[in-house]
Amino acid sequence: MDTDTKDLFIGIDLGGTFVKIGCFNESMEMLSKISVPTDDQHPKVTLNSVVNALASLVRQAGLQLENIKAAGIGCPGVLDTKKGVIITSPNLPMYKGFAISRFVSEKIHAPCVLENDANVAGWGEYVLGAAEDxxxxxxxxxxxxxxxxxxxxxxxxxxxxxxxxxxxxxxxxxxxxxxxxxxxxxxxxxxxxxxxxxxxxxxxxxxxxxxxxxxxxxxxxxxxxxxxxxxxxxxxxxxxxxxxxxxxxxxxxxxxxxxxxxxxxxxxxxxxxxxxxxxxxxxxxxxxxxxxxxxxxxxxxxxxLREDSGIIGSAALARDTFCLV
Amino acid sequence: MDTDTKDLFIGIDLGGTFVKIGCFNESMEMLSKISVPTDDQHPKVTLNSVVNALASLVRQAGLQLENIKAAGIGCPGVLDTKKGVIITSPNLPMYKGFAISRFVSEKIHAPCVLENDANVAGWGEYVLGAAEDxxxxxxxxxxxxxxxxxxxxxxxxxxxxxxxxxxxxxxxxxxxxxxxxxxxxxxxxxxxxxxxxxxxxxxxxxxxxxxxxxxxxxxxxxxxxxxxxxxxxxxxxxxxxxxxxxxxxxxxxxxxxxxxxxxxxxxxxxxxxxxxxxxxxxxxxxxxxxxxxxxxxxxxxxxxLREDSGIIGSAALARDTFCLV
The missing domain is CATH 3.30.420.40 (ATPase, nucleotide binding domain)
Structure with missing residues (x-):
């Protein structure tokens, strides 16, 4: 695997209080991370902050938004993962029915995968953590x-x-x-x-x-x-x-x-x-x-993987879903 | 799917008393079937009968052994499905440790997949039976x-x-x-x-x-x-x-x-x-x-699928493992 590639993978961990965002290279080395507060009004308010934060994260890594190859979103609740829609999420009631994958994907011009938080954490442990063997x-x-x-x-x-x-x-x-x-x-x-x-x-x-x-x-x-x-x-x-x-x-x-x-x-x-x-x-x-x-x-x-498992797992899932290396 | 193709798929259902063998086309239409008794001595005795029976089944269908694209074997017991080896099988003690997939594959000059009987029946119901929808x-x-x-x-x-x-x-x-x-x-x-x-x-x-x-x-x-x-x-x-x-x-x-x-x-x-x-x-x-x-x-x-589920399932598994149509 060429770790000098400029491909970026984004992990987004959607929580009731904060959204954590991480920026990873193809080898899943974390280049930068940040948290933004979860707005309790419309999801688009929060997600616009996420996209703005992302732009600065990517710049921090010395790269551009165009380098983003894919993003993964981890979220608690009942999801339609195929369509990328949050059906219901107890701690995120304002996201009910929201087509989050499409919204984020259109903003970053890259494909986006949605997965529940336990599956994201599991994928992270499987690919890079306690079960990587x-x-x-x-x-x-x-x-x-x-x-x-x-x-x-x-x-x-x-x-x-x-x-x-x-x-x-x-x-x-x-x-x-x-x-x-x-x-x-x-x-x-x-x-x-x-x-x-x-x-x-x-x-x-x-x-x-x-x-x-x-x-x-x-x-x-x-x-x-x-x-x-x-x-x-x-x-x-x-x-x-x-x-x-x-x-x-x-x-x-x-x-x-x-x-x-x-x-x-x-x-x-x-x-x-x-x-x-x-x-x-x-x-x-x-x-x-x-x-x-x-x-x-x-x-x-x-x-x-502990506290970063949500962003690592969702970034790895994005890489493995769209850009198998 | 072209049902006029001459590709053949073989399903073998290995039981303690009889071995059932079925010959199917790509659409999983059964062209012919036969049973041979399970010899209680060496597996090779039974399997040589199976291969002989197979030759006549194929001729019955107006085709030749060369038309066989793949075979599937269903078997009770503990199996190493990756290696095609029967580890132990209570009703087939003489098959203990026998590399059945390789043996059959070499005889018919086509790849062979081994799977336990419940999985074979499940695959049959999934592809052609009660769960095909x-x-x-x-x-x-x-x-x-x-x-x-x-x-x-x-x-x-x-x-x-x-x-x-x-x-x-x-x-x-x-x-x-x-x-x-x-x-x-x-x-x-x-x-x-x-x-x-x-x-x-x-x-x-x-x-x-x-x-x-x-x-x-x-x-x-x-x-x-x-x-x-x-x-x-x-x-x-x-x-x-x-x-x-x-x-x-x-x-x-x-x-x-x-x-x-x-x-x-x-x-x-x-x-x-x-x-x-x-x-x-x-x-x-x-x-x-x-x-x-x-x-x-x-x-x-x-x-x-009832009594033919073993041969239908294993033939379908052979097709879907080696020759996805």
Whole structure:
């Protein structure tokens, strides 16, 4: 690959508060990046700022807008990725029905691909991050919910209905807790960071004996981070809460193995701050529940692109969609 | 597509008792077919018969071996599809480690693709059968076990480990019945034809009140077919057995929806003899358990290639792998 080429690839990470924009060369080295605030009025206001910011980014890199070969946009919510339209996005209500790919594409005179944020992060880890050494991978994001991206034989799983890789809504306990999606017993409703804290808070409210009670009494709630900290410090109640989280993720990984049999499952999202213990306990439960009649080879690890994964992943997706090198 | 072309595509369906062979033109019209017995000694004995049979099939079609453009082989078991090697196959122990694609390819002087039987059947339904009108589909085979094939964006899901689409081993009840694979609560261990009969037999043994008791006392066991027949005739016990089967398949379909969001789930295998009632009850439980927060569009139907699905699917896979038309 010729890294002296002047081809540029743009990654745009559309968030509820900020839009991050990154400018990359063909080898996905970041040349410059910037953030602009998300305007809460019309998408065109924000996107015009994005395009203006882009022009200065490109100049910073010593190049011109004409050098842009393609752009990728990562966005949460339900998307029509084929048409490049945002159908609905909870944190970006003003983008409902907006044909964002066409708008950006016309401004920069280059093709533009739209993809949901989990898929973008997954593609980034696959091409340049924790899974760059394998062919088949799954990304699980452990945050407010549990999101996912599935890559098999070098391709992101999509589908006509745009609801593929909703891995947090795999049902673990059919008669279990009610999930925000209305199903019962989804993985997400036990094992996301939010759900882990919620389970702790419910039992602290009922008087559970725990070193977390002081925080709970003072502030009315504890965070997932605090639950993991107290578990690490030896609090039995906090440990049991985190064990159920690990058990549910372990069971989810068993189902992921049976469905698409990835070489690696990569974890990202706020909860990975819990560190190696989290991976160890997920592995423990995976090994406990997985079939023993065949040779099971799988690796668990953390994402390593971190806060720039959205712009790296969407720029890489733009390159790999339009300009396979 | 020019149907007057003399290009031939061969489908080979390798079974424990018979090998079925079909000869197709480019439009996948069957020109001739034949079966040869599976020799229980060396694979080469059987495959030499297959190649001889093939020569006469081709002559029957008024053509020559030189017209063969590609062949596909469908086979149960664990396969290395990239190398065309049968790793292990329970009903074909003598094929263990045999490089079948290379052997057949050298005999017919044409490329040869190896694929597991469920994937072959799935590809057949996708290209020429019940799912020919959609882009994304899943096949579920309901027989001795529950097998699967997943097609997204026009491609069969594979994986490095060759264990993708083992949909019968998605866990429905984490603390449930032990499955043949050693996991607990797999869909297969409740809802395959074999498991459905087994659950009935266990309870009949314990004295369950049912019109099936006469058969059970006389023969020591009832079949899945009989359970469905008695359920249809109004036997309450038999109905409850079939309801749990439908509930488990419904829950499995919820997980399938979340994972790869197919347009259609196509059912095949012996149990589909139960007919429309089976589909209706699966739909009932799917609709009961599926999320209500998004627009869910999915169709359930039966496979329609039936007994020739193995040879049609493998011939179509050969055409689509080597000679995309």
């Amino acid at each position: 394998v062919d088949d991978m799954v990304l699980l994001t452990l945050g407010t919910g549990i999101g996912g991206a599935v890559i098999t034989d070098g391709k992101l799983i999509h589908s006509a209905g745009n609801s593929a890789a909703e891995l947090g809504h795999i049902i673990i306990f059919p008669e279990g807790r009610e999930c925000g999606c209305t199903q019962r017993g989804c993985a997400e409703t036990y094992a996301s960071a939010t759900a882990t804290a919620k389970r702790a808070n419910e039992m602290l409210e009922e008087g559970a004996v725990s070193s977390l009670q002081n925080i709970f009494i003072e502030r009315g709630e504890v965070s997932c981070k605090e639950v993991y900290e107290h578990a690490a410090q030896g609090d039995k109640f906090a440990y049991e809460i985190t064990e159920l989280t690990a058990k549910v993720i372990g069971l989810l990984c068993v189902d992921i193995f049976s469905y698409s049999n990835p070489d690696k499952i990569v974890f990202s999202g706020g909860m990975i701050a819990a560190g190696q213990t989290l991976l160890d306990r997920i592995s423990f439960y995976f090994n406990k529940f997985i079939r023993k009649d065949i040779n099971v080879k799988i690796e668990f690890c953390f994402a390593n | 959609v882009d994304d589909m899943v096949l579920l085979t309901l027989g001795t076990g529950i097998g699967g094939a997943v097609i997204t964006d026009g491609k069969l899901i594979h994986s490095a480990g060759n264990s993708a689409a083992e949909l019968g081993h998605i866990i429905i009840f984490p603390e449930g019945r032990e499955c043949g694979c050693t996991q607990r609560g797999c869909a297969e261990t409740y809802a395959s034809a074999t498991a459905t009969a087994k659950r009935a037999n266990e309870m009949l043994e314990e004295g369950a009140v049912s019109s099936l008791q006469n058969i059970f006392i006389e023969r020591g066991e009832v079949s899945c077919k009989e359970v469905y027949e008695h359920a249809a005739q109004g036997d309450k016990f038999a109905y409850e057995i079939t309801e749990l089967t439908a509930k488990v398949i419904g829950l499995l379909c919820v997980d399938i929806f979340s994972y790869s969001n197919p347009d259609k789930i196509v059912f095949s295998g012996g149990m589909i003899a139960a007919g429309q009632t089976l589909l209706d009850r699966i739909s009932f439980y799917f609709n009961k358990f599926i999320r209500k927060d998004i627009n869910v569009k999915i169709e359930f139907c039966f496979a329609n």
